[in-house]
Amino acid sequence: MSLSAIRPLLHHLYNVLKSDTKSESSALQFMKKEMTLHLKSQYQSFRVSQLLDVSMFC
Secondary structure: OOHHHHHHHHHHHHHHHHHHHHHHHHHHHHHHHHHHHHHHHHOOOHHHHHHHHHHOOO
């Protein structure tokens, strides 16, 4: 089997992995945002709010 024979398969697998990574990343960002909003609504302390703002960038 030559590389040219499996190149289309490798290209397809690469694209599938890339799209899964993007959707997973979007889901994680959404989950982080929702959790932060929930925690901010529960804890009104300024320090907690600051900590949550900083943690959003991690």
